[in-house]
Amino acid sequence: MPFFGNLLKFLGIRKGEANILVVGLDNSGKTTILNAFKSPENKSEEIVPTVGFNVEKFKMDKISFTAFDMSGQGRYRNLWEHYYKNIQGIIFVIDSSDSLRLVVAKEELDLMLKSEEIESKPNIPVLIFANKMDLVESMSSVKISQGLGLASMKNRPWHIQASNALTGEGLHEGIQWLSEQLLQQNK
């Protein structure tokens, strides 16, 4: 049975379902992004800092996503690794206005990608949301991709997408890329 299960896991998405991990530093807008995907009647009115994690489900582009929305606060980041197993995609959210902590974000991203579970699966796509693009002091997505050193990530599909979670701008485009990647792998 385990063998059979693993085989399924390797096949990735089954019946158009995908598990994705949503990570990033605290206050970058992970929960808000996921909230934007929910149907209007299910939307939360106010977003509070996540303690631990939340599970959210949403459907987009023929794929049902199960998103593990991880808490970004420093003391909870080491818990991310418990959820690396059995995921098909990663969404990494950056607060574009927080240039000061871009290095911290880079460190966390690198740490995650170097972990055994993720590194061994180069087909897991990474979608980076350069969130809060509406703010005046926000950096451009190019600048952020430079800051994160994304250019050096050659063996893994990645995409950076400027977004505004409050208005929903850029979110759909980002997910669209992710869906394409996942469907492609499934072929």
Place this chain on the structure above:
Amino acid sequence: MKMYQKREKKDDEDAAGSNPFSKLQKTAVLQEARVFNETPVNARKCALILTKILYLINQGETLSTQEATDAFFNMTKLFQSKDTTLRRLVYIGIKELSKLAENVYVVTSSLTTDMNAKEDQCRPSAIRTLTTITDVTTFQGIERYMKQAIVDKNAAVASAALVSSLHMAKLIPDGIKRWVNEAQEAVNSDNVMVQHHALGLLYHIRKSDRLAVSKLVTKYIRSGLKSPYAVCMLIRIASKLIEDEDSGTDSPYFDFIDSCLRHKLEMVVYEAANAIVNLKCTSQRELTPAVSVLQLFLSSPKPTLRFAAVRTLNKVAMTHPNAVTACNVDLENLITDANRSIATLAITTLLKTGSESSVERLMKQISSFMSEISDEFKIVVVGATRQLCQKFPRKHNVMMVFLSNMLREEGGYEYKKSIVDTIINIIDDNPEAKEAGLAYLCEFIEDCEHVGLAVRILHLLGKEGPRTSRPSKYIRFIYNRLILENAPIRAAAVSSLAKFGAHCEDLLHNILVLLERSCLDTDDEVRDRATYYLNVLKLRQKSLHNQCILNPLQVSLVGLEKALQQYILEPSVTPFDMKSVPLATQVDKVEERPKKPMVNGLTNEALPNQVSKAPAEKIAATRQDIYAEQLAAIPEFVALKLGPILKSSLPIELTESETEYVVQCVKHIFKRHIVLQFDCTNTLNDQILENVRVSMQVPDGFEEVCTIVCPRLNYNIPAPTYTCLEIVNDDTSMITGTCENILLKYIVKDCDPNTGQLLDEDGYDDEYALEDVDILVADYMQRILKPNFGTAWEEIDSEHEVEETYALSSFKAIDEAIKNVIGFMGMQPCERSEKVPEGKSSHTLYLAGVFRGTDEVLVRAKLAVNTSNFESGVTMKMSVRCRNPEVATFIALKRDYKEITNNPIPNIYAKPLDNNILEWHFAMRGAQQTPYENGLYHGRIEFPVDFPFKPPSFYMLTPNGRFKCNTKICLNTSNYHPEAWNPSWSVASLLIGLYSFMNDDEPTWGSLRSSKEERMQLALMSWAYNLQDPIFVSLFPELAQECKRKISMICSSKMIKT
């Protein structure tokens, strides 16, 4: 998949008829838990695995932190499934693993999402789960949601939130306090459960503030609560408040509880009745309605109600047996109740309240179903039997047979222990039951699996057996233990045998043979004991037997250790002196009463710097050691070289309990010094006392050497100040006295009641008068226990014996007299002689003590109730043996004075002069139906310095017609005939002798012959004569007043005649 299904099928087959989980392996199950990571979640499969994990944990399987954490994080993946059953299992899993795994707070957000979900199904469980994983760091994140949940419309959610808050209050008490408004709102809920839980939370939040609690109770008493559960809780809070405030039955809270007796629901009525009977302050009158309610419940068709009522009545029967007797008829009906628990309680209640005649019938009834009830109830029965024995000592036969039957049956350790305890208790209380009791215990140890009990019984046999009528019959049982049992029991048996050998000459030879055999034992301890006893017994010296076997060492173990350590540190040529070791304090259960709670609800334990007496018995043994340590820390006392404490008295209250300052005094007696420790407590929160010290008028024979000032006395923190007195006079007769005019002196400074900050730098001097402190004979006397008093008594020569006879006229019964004599002497009763068998008119009391740390004093007092004389009371003939005759004499004279002033002989008054204890003055009223009938006669006694070895002399001062004035009167007892003098006569008996001699007409030296009329005339004149004597007026002011009244009466009656 196919493989899996197949296996599952096989599992199912296995499971048919047996536990499907019986062969689970921890590692295999944890491996399976990886399935949780799969997407999509197979709810049924995961539920099964989760159940397996829970099963394992509940079977006591231990998971390492790593294993638990892995399983926990795997489980968190299941949050993606919307399956309700699985979700609930996940909650249970989180609760179970939350104590084992790390980082469990990771599910906080998931759970808060669940508790705010739209569907109500999972919300209460989510709240309960959330509280198990919340700690101080995550508390703030959930606070808002909890507050919302408390006031949620859904009752289940609100209740869950309230109860969870109570649980969290243990961890985060301050956080929960912020929810008081929500809790208050929830009390107004229409739901019965929510109201109950909300009241519970509200009370918990306020419980440390008594004022707030009383406001709370008053508010809800007035507004009324809908929920019966909440009313029950209110009753409990109210009754606790009554106890705390000591307000008694007049308080409005009591009226409320009383009114609940008429509530329409049985539950509330029961709660109210239970509260009333458990209150300490209730009297018979308040109790009656509560008991009659319970009586009504006794005949209820509901077994729970019957059980509750009979259980409560059982408890009440201890404190208010009379109140329960009213229910006897109903209780009788319950004896045959189908529910055994109810029947047992009914019988034991009846046993507590029943009369002597019904005992046998009830015992028979209860033994008929003894085998059907659980151990727990059997212990209740045994407890009832014990009480019964105390109440009806004559029934000990029935009880003993009953107990021994129970002892033969199967039962756990607690049960057997309670039976053995009871039998030993009966033996203690009732000498008649001794032999039978010992026989039953002997039978019991023949087949006893509990080592502790067997050792205890062997010890008892060693103590009691030798003094029974036929000691030899116990030897067989003890020797059997020596052959059959394990080492600890064998060792105890050897000690026990040795006691028989030491006590009974005729058995000694046989015992020596038995001990010799034990010298070959395989166990070291047994061999050691046997060799030791064998060598001691072989010498056949009675005194050695006493010292080494019958009356063992009695030193404080802590003191011995310290003394030995000291001895090793300072090398010296002199051998170690056992006398320098402080004696073990005998724990006196009578005097060691539980301390009253301190003012303002603060208990002693909460206060530093004072000896906590919470577990009274445990501490009492080392109380003196604690004092010793405290005193040794004071440099002034070290400089005085006080030596070890001989005795520390129990604290004496020098103030009323509810005054501004509370002062207790402890007297520490040293070889040549007395340290008075004054523990002062300041109960005014707006004052700080500084430079606190005590001044006093020191009695003769003492000198104040130093005072240790207490620099600062803060609110409610007791602190000691000390005064050290030196005993300057070596004369033993001068070592007692009264410290008078004791004043507590201090500087008062005002301070802020809340912060304790000083408001006034200078302050002013003030003082506070305290009660006098007596330094008594008892203070110098240390209690020691002589397990074998008779042999110890024989050891001291009879020539050192002083005998005294006393009339203790103020006591009607022997036991009362004994209690007072023991208290006065401060000595240890031996051989359980302080217990008087019922119905005896005479009794012998044995007391042992050590006086001033050196002189061993033994007292044998024979007491008898005076029945022949017209005066009632107890007569005591006391023999004192002590190697130091001075001590014996001292005790005699000193106590005499005490005895006469405390327990006046009717018609005779006596007092020593203030400046000369050897000259006493007495006044006696003329006896009825004699010529002296209307007179009051004043006289004088002169004691020789070596009293009581030489007789005193008597002088009559008032003209009387029988004796010459101011002339030595010749009595057998007076010093006119020193050869006929007997030292055992006390002042009291001498005065009684003089009194009766006066009424005779027998001529003697110093007597007068005058007519009856003459004597009557003199009697009438005696009142005026006495008033002229300044000594008489100053010593007997009350009598002087009476003289004045009498004179005016005599004058007026004369006027009428003429």
